[in-house]
Amino acid sequence: MARKKARTVYVCEECGAEHPKWGGRCLTCGAYNSLKEFKIAPEPSTRHTAQTWLGASDNPPRRLTEVEAEAMQRIPLTNREFARVLGGGIVPGSLVLIGGDPGIGKSTLLLQVAGELAERQGVVLYVSGEESTHQIRMRAERLGIHAADLYLLSETNLERIVAHIQHLHPRAVIVDSIQTVYLDSLASSAGSVTQVRECAARLLQTAKILNIPIFLVGHVTKSGDIAGPRVLEHIVDAVLYLEGDRLHAYRLLRSVKNRFGSTHEVGVFEMAERGMLEVANPSELFLGDHRADPTGAAIAVTLEGTRALLVEIQALSTTTAFSQPRRTATGFDLNRLYLLIAVLTKRVGLKLHNQDIFVNVVGGLRIAEPAADLAVALAIASSYREKPISRRMAAIGEIGLGGELRPVGQLEKRLSEAAKLGFTHCLVPKTSRPVRAEGIHVIPCGTVVEALHAAFKSGQHA
Template sequence: MAKGKTTAFFCKECGYESAKWLGQCPACKEWNTFVEEPSGKRESGPKRGIGGNGERSAGILMNAKPSRLSDIHLDEQDRMKTGYDELDRVLGGGVVKGSLVLVGGDPGIGKSTLLLQVCRNLAAGRRKVLYISGEESLKQIKLRANRIGEVKGDLLFLCETSLELIEGAIVEEKPDVVIIDSIQTMFREEISSAPGSVSQVRESTNILLQIAKGAGIAIFIVGHVTKEGVVAGPRVLEHMVDTVLYFEGDRSASYRIIRGVKNRFGSTNEIGVFEMVESGLSEVKNPSEYMLSGRPEDASGAVVACSMEGTRPMLLEVQALVTPTAFGMPRRTAAGTDYNRVNLLMAVLEKRCHYDLSHFDAYVNITGGLRMNEPALDLAILMAIVSSMKDKAVDPKTIIFGEVGLAGEVRAVSMAQQRVNEAKKLGFHTCVMPEISLEKMGKVEGMRLIGVGNVREAIGKVVG
């Protein structure tokens, strides 16, 4: 009698494999993450590896030799420009040859559109690009390509989900850049589980990793995200790739943010801002100007703050609305910032400044649909709350930033000079900042700098 298919249990978070179901994963310590999947035996075949000369080789590498640092030439890792300065900044200066980049985001956010535009730019720059789609037909891709503009250069398209056929196409065409859309649709015939399962995603990514490192091909893979906002599949997927980019934003809004959460070739603090227009995605060169557009001039509860995203200062408007509550327990709402942080700051206001907020509802909003959690926004949030409570408008040409501690002190923030320079560039003439940061700065021509040591002092100088 033929032997039936065997099954195994895999952790959805880290990919740990077990012969039986476990309540807690021994590797990542997460609970209720094990799923049962078929575990067919892999066909015996030649072992694969990455040759020292940068080419993919078959057979056991008996002559693999280590190299000295002096023998490694960095000119082999030249970066390819994507044609978008915003994306190049997030990637650390461009696409590195032989890198594996994971792009995640909500459905319909614009991942495929952005990558298709990057392909068009790379092909126009005399790079050979292969776009592989497992979700769209060639006609659907052409309809989207017609919307983003004319495509020139060596840009090839393939609709396929079998990794064996995709591997053969890559070996035959030898492109500089490959796009895989998406990794959850790819499968290997040797793995008996369905596409998108833990086994298939892990094995597919491993094959693409070998191709990228062995042949020096830059590969972008698109990953679907779960309702928690993380890439679907095992957590080991993010550990295997070189760079992880998340595409964020509200589908009902026109602006998108691409954020690097892992990058072996650059900083993980940089963001890129794009706008969804009729012809695709367009770069936003000056996001501060956009964030402040349509700002009310003499409205209470509106304060301009400055947040740092990597090396880029970004001005944004913090709004607060404080109204008497009609219920026994007042409401607290935060949009675009951490809800618990807002509650903490309001507790500081009650304890250190003796404001009775127990009979008021409080709503805090970061305009523009962006989410910012930098501590430097603390002082601006507090000034917006006090401004709304007293119904007194803050000078529209004043910018405020500073971290607030539980004792009510205003603590120093990083890159204060860059924040002040960005405010001056956009026409602001007054800056309220931590006193300790002001002591480390020189005078800025055309800007009135006000240093504050605690929240009570800040309220007296800003709201009165």
């Protein structure tokens, strides 16, 4: 039987898409001069391993009623923000991928988690393909980590890494990063599409067989996506993104995939000298500190997973100097902003056709849910009319094309969070049943016009 020869493919460095021949532009993501040549060796042994790692011959199909329903015991963490994003704790046997920009704090956060697990649970293995053990020790000293059961390993050969895991049988493993490890059986270099895919599959096998959680650090491309093939995100059980501006201290850990929890959870951290510190009350970060009521500002109550957050929406409306007015949104969907401007122009009567409009979400948070529509509209109207809105008033509601306010989910939970932070009034959509919350005056409104009238009236008497 003739031996299969290695084939040549061209892989995009930006999105990981494979192409049979070279081109000046990637047909998937549109990046120019991003295709690199890779030699892919035949994979009969790897494919055989992937089919038999669960022991297919010893694992016949079973009836649903015959499978024991065992309660999933998560590994608890004192780091509540990290545990929240994971769904309440670490699931044994899970494979978690964490991505983020260089220098954002991925290695620091995972080293802190490794130190906590080593002190409370037992042996933890931290594998680094980018740093030596001495460099990791220096960072651990700075973070105040002195766990005796935390083992450090500087290695890039995956066979050796798996051998150490099988020998130590740790409670958790961190691999920093998946783009630096490689398999000798594959001819391509570390970080290539084939290496990343097969290394992740091998680590998945190890996690499931030994029933230990494994955390992978993933590099990101210029567009912010995790480098490598898209199948990498399908292999793992959870995908977390660490976001934030390196010039600012605050970081957001966001879950975009989680087989064991919510996919919309957000954890908030502060990068300090002692590492990544939890933020006890994230809403305070996203609320500006103003003694007087400013114009062009309104408070929205949004939901990130199971957490209610209050954020400040800032808007600036100014007469344009050009024939085409500018519309800019930071942290808010630009197409949604166009819709709200059209509603304010048509249904409310604001003459915004010659206004440059800028909208910003304070604190670097990105808002995706439509419950913030009313706060954005109030901020724009406040800036245009030069009338302030009371700092003690929040706004909740989705705006329809007819100018009506549509109801949103978990309204009571949003109102409760606003009351805890000292807000006394809240504009909400008018619903069929009355909504009440202790410590806050609820103002139901049916349309944007009613909401604007109530907001400016309350602002005059605040």
